[in-house]
Every structure is written in C-alpha cells, then in structure tokens.
Amino acid sequence: AKGWVAGYPNALPRAAVELYRSAAAGDLDTAVPLxxxxxxxxxxxxxxxxxxxxxxxxxxxxxxxxPCRPPRVALLPEQEAAVRAATEKAVAAGLR
Structure with missing residues (x-):
C-alpha cells in the first residue's frame, strides 16, 4: 500500500508507524507479529x-x-471492557 488511513494511530502512534514502515519495506518478520x-x-x-x-x-x-458528541453514544459496558482490555494488553506488550 502507498498509504494508510486509520484512527488507531491516534492512540498508538509509534506502533502504527512501525507496522506501516515494516509492512511497506517487506519486513514481515516485524510486521506480522506486530x-x-x-x-x-x-x-x-x-x-x-x-x-x-x-x-x-x-x-x-x-x-x-x-467523550464523543451526539449522535454517537457511549460504548456498551461489554464493548468498553473489550476495548480497555485490548488496549491494556497492547500497552503491556510495549506498544505505544
């Protein structure tokens, strides 16, 4: 890909840049686990x-x-728990 449009680089910018650069360079040993x-x-x-x-x-x-502005509404408790757990797991793995 020549580029990447995504929202999650706002939360984990260094990991997103590393993923993009390694994938674009064909460094699958780095890109796939990330x-x-x-x-x-x-x-x-x-x-x-x-x-x-x-x-x-x-x-x-x-x-x-x-917080989000209307018309968006808050995540359901189970959605919030899933996002929080996945984010904390990424941070614990050293991703930022």
Missing part, C-alpha cells in the same frame, strides 16, 4: 462504534480522547 498484537484494536476501525473505541483507547494510554 499486526497480530494490534489486530484486536484495529478491528474496531470497521465497526459503527470505532470513534468511541479509539477515544477510549486514547484515554487509556494517556492521550486525551474524551
């Missing part, structure tokens, strides 16, 4: 609640995501 670690979060980019998920992940990692 992609697998980020995949649970990146899947939110394809859901209706992607803005809420990204903003929550931003809050979890210490970047201000803040």
């Amino acid at each position: 992609y697998r670690q980020l995949h649970p979060l990146h899947r939110w980019d394809s859901k209706v609640e992607f803005v809420q998920a990204i903003k929550l992940s931003m809050d979890v990692v210490g970047r201000h995501g803040g």
Whole structure:
C-alpha cells in the first residue's frame, strides 16, 4: 500500500508507524507479529462504534480522547471492557 488511513494511530502512534514502515519495506518478520498484537484494536476501525473505541483507547494510554458528541453514544459496558482490555494488553506488550 502507498498509504494508510486509520484512527488507531491516534492512540498508538509509534506502533502504527512501525507496522506501516515494516509492512511497506517487506519486513514481515516485524510486521506480522506486530499486526497480530494490534489486530484486536484495529478491528474496531470497521465497526459503527470505532470513534468511541479509539477515544477510549486514547484515554487509556494517556492521550486525551474524551467523550464523543451526539449522535454517537457511549460504548456498551461489554464493548468498553473489550476495548480497555485490548488496549491494556497492547500497552503491556510495549506498544505505544
């Protein structure tokens, strides 16, 4: 790909840049494991609640995501728990 448009680099910018650069360079030894670690979060980019998920992940990692404006509504408790757990797992793995 010549480029990448995604929301999750707002929460984990260094990991996103590393993933893009390694994939673009054909360094699959780096890109594939990183992609697998980020995949649970990146899947939110394809859901209706992607803005809420990204903003929550931003809050979890210490970047201000803040609340969404209407008509978006808060994540359901189980969605929030899933996003929070996946974000914390990525951070624990050293991804930022």
